[in-house]
Amino acid sequence: MSEFHYNPHISVDCVVFGFDDEKINILLIKRKQEGENVYALPGDLVQKGEDLDVAANRVLYELTSMENLYLEQFKTFGSPDRTSDPVDVEWIKSVREHPEARVITVAYNSLVKTQDFDYRPSSFAEEVLWHPIEKPQKLGFDHNEIANTGWAMLREKIKREPIIAFSLLPEKFTLRQLQTLYEALVGQKLDKRNFRKRMLRNRFLVAMNEKETGVSHKPAQYYRFDDAIYKEDFAKDQWFLF
Amino acid sequence: MSEFHYNPHISVDCVVFGFDDEKINILLIKRKQEGENVYALPGDLVQKGEDLDVAANRVLYELTSMENLYLEQFKTFGSPDRTSDPVDVEWIKSVREHPEARVITVAYNSLVKTQDFDYRPSSFAEEVLWHPIEKPQKLGFDHNEIANTGWAMLREKIKREPIIAFSLLPEKFTLRQLQTLYEALVGQKLDKRNFRKRMLRNRFLVAMNEKETGVSHKPAQYYRFDDAIYKEDFAKDQWFLF
DNA sequence: CCAAAAGTGTTAGCTATACACCCATGC
DNA sequence: GCATGGGTGTATAGCTAACACTTTTGG
Structure with a gap:
């Protein structure tokens, strides 16, 4: 060539x-x-x-x-x-x-x-x-x-810009998936309750009318990432997790 | 050429x-x-x-x-x-x-x-x-x-890495100088008392036995930046101001 | 009924913020 | 004595971090 x-x-x-x-x-x-x-x-x-x-x-x-x-x-x-x-x-x-x-x-x-x-x-x-x-x-x-x-x-x-992380998840995802991803990114384990509390403060994380199926334990709630709300709330600079 | x-x-x-x-x-x-x-x-x-x-x-x-x-x-x-x-x-x-x-x-x-x-x-x-x-x-x-x-x-x-800021000040400097610098960098005014409180928590900021002279107001304390203490305290990742 | 992961609240300590007055000096 | 900038404390609200048990499902 x-x-x-x-x-x-x-x-x-x-x-x-x-x-x-x-x-x-x-x-x-x-x-x-x-x-x-x-x-x-x-x-x-x-x-x-x-x-x-x-x-x-x-x-x-x-x-x-x-x-x-x-x-x-x-x-x-x-x-x-x-x-x-x-x-x-x-x-x-x-x-x-x-x-x-x-x-x-x-x-x-x-x-x-x-x-x-x-x-x-x-x-x-x-x-x-x-x-x-x-x-x-x-x-x-x-x-x-x-x-x-x-x-x-x-x-x-x-x-x-933690928003980048959401691009790595499916359209609908559970908080456990999100936490696993964050743990992979920061390289350490995080406390489940605190993680949820902080994450759920973010309005752009919206619960769907849908749960996991076919799992042999309590099925998890599905969430989705709402881009419009994200832009609205964080037009400028604010950030929570990390 | x-x-x-x-x-x-x-x-x-x-x-x-x-x-x-x-x-x-x-x-x-x-x-x-x-x-x-x-x-x-x-x-x-x-x-x-x-x-x-x-x-x-x-x-x-x-x-x-x-x-x-x-x-x-x-x-x-x-x-x-x-x-x-x-x-x-x-x-x-x-x-x-x-x-x-x-x-x-x-x-x-x-x-x-x-x-x-x-x-x-x-x-x-x-x-x-x-x-x-x-x-x-x-x-x-x-x-x-x-x-x-x-x-x-x-x-x-x-x-x-706010440490960069200290390279812009003289060997000995007043907290007012430091604050003016920070305000120029962030592009906004900061509260004097809160700025001092947070800054003085940093051990690497050490008061000298010296004050301003020749100013027509209460003379300010001079401080210096201690590189050794800085490295000791912040070998890893921690940061305060901002 | 057992295993497995989901989901949930409280407390204590710390941090950010807001705010107003007295002090030391030069002129 | 007055103008100038230096220096100080407190109260409140919000955040972080630590920690253990109950719930729902499949098998």
Whole structure:
């Protein structure tokens, strides 16, 4: 594949986190490379004249077939020696037209439900996988640094805008689901009664006329997230939980 | 000046805020350009193989002679049409070797005391000035967007790490000075008694054996910021004010 | 009837906010 | 002695955190 229409100096990398109703995972690819198993973040060069946000979506699509997720830029990594590991250097030589070029990379974050997206490796990705974030995994290039920074910044952001969390739940959800999600995000257990008290103060959380069925215990109330009420109450800045 | 050693696609822009003991200002340059007075952020292309953080410091130095300030990257701007205003296009043609190249720019933030730095225009800067942030000022390129984003992100950061604020005060300072600074940062007046109560809970704020002199009112107690106590008390995450 | 998760209230300590007067100094 | 900004306390309302038992369902 010719690369004449790529900007040899600028790449994007995508740090996609996925909630599987239990824990948070990170989306990785396995590179096609002789005799080595190298995991990395999905990322590649930007095209000439291509908007960065557009590039992030394209690159993720080309490698994983995932599309229509909300990617947000969080940091640009540009130290000249970010690609110095011999294994990485060899790989760059095999795929890049200007392997010697110094590349800065603009990193993007996303947070999705794993089950909302099908994925399938293509281009230089041999495999695509969701890797649990609690389990350490060595990545190529400086991708460990990028992924760790991305996770830290995403958590900071959720503290400021917890609304993000609701996008990870189904239309109707129970308070237990919401609490499990919050616990995965903050990385610690929370008190059930206090969690409910605080959460239910938020008017945008509305009880539905529906309960769980088919569970072998007291069925839980379903709630939904009301976007209109949310906007009304929090036009400006206010926040409760955290 | 030849540009063969510059990377034609990557630039840095510096959004430097300065506190003058009263209000917050932003550092601007006036470009040397025929018949137009164009204000802009200090910024320029990155050199080949140059670390981004290094480039930000170099560029700021070359344009303003300011050095040794702490610049922190906050966002990268890369829409293909960020430089479309005819006045900007003309200017680019006059100084760049590859005027047609699409440039993404990595933006850096800083927050300093205005009186700590001498400045003097050089390179393509005709003038360097501190501009009060309350007064709107049209800037070249997409620099208004960059400056506004930088200000918003700096304020967010100070909420999370208010320690930054102390770097803007002299070694010894009064609580009134501290309060004036906080009011400039949050953009609103605060209650004097409550401010003092909360602030003085912080052990790292230590009273000195010294008071103001030569003022025609009750002289104020001087305080200093104790870095060791700060680190001890807040090794992790805790914060009070805000 | 047993297991499993849902659902529910109270208390104590702390934090935020609102608010008004006396004090020390220079001129 | 007067103008100026420094410095101080209290009361109230709201929030956080800790903690244990009853309810509803399926099997």
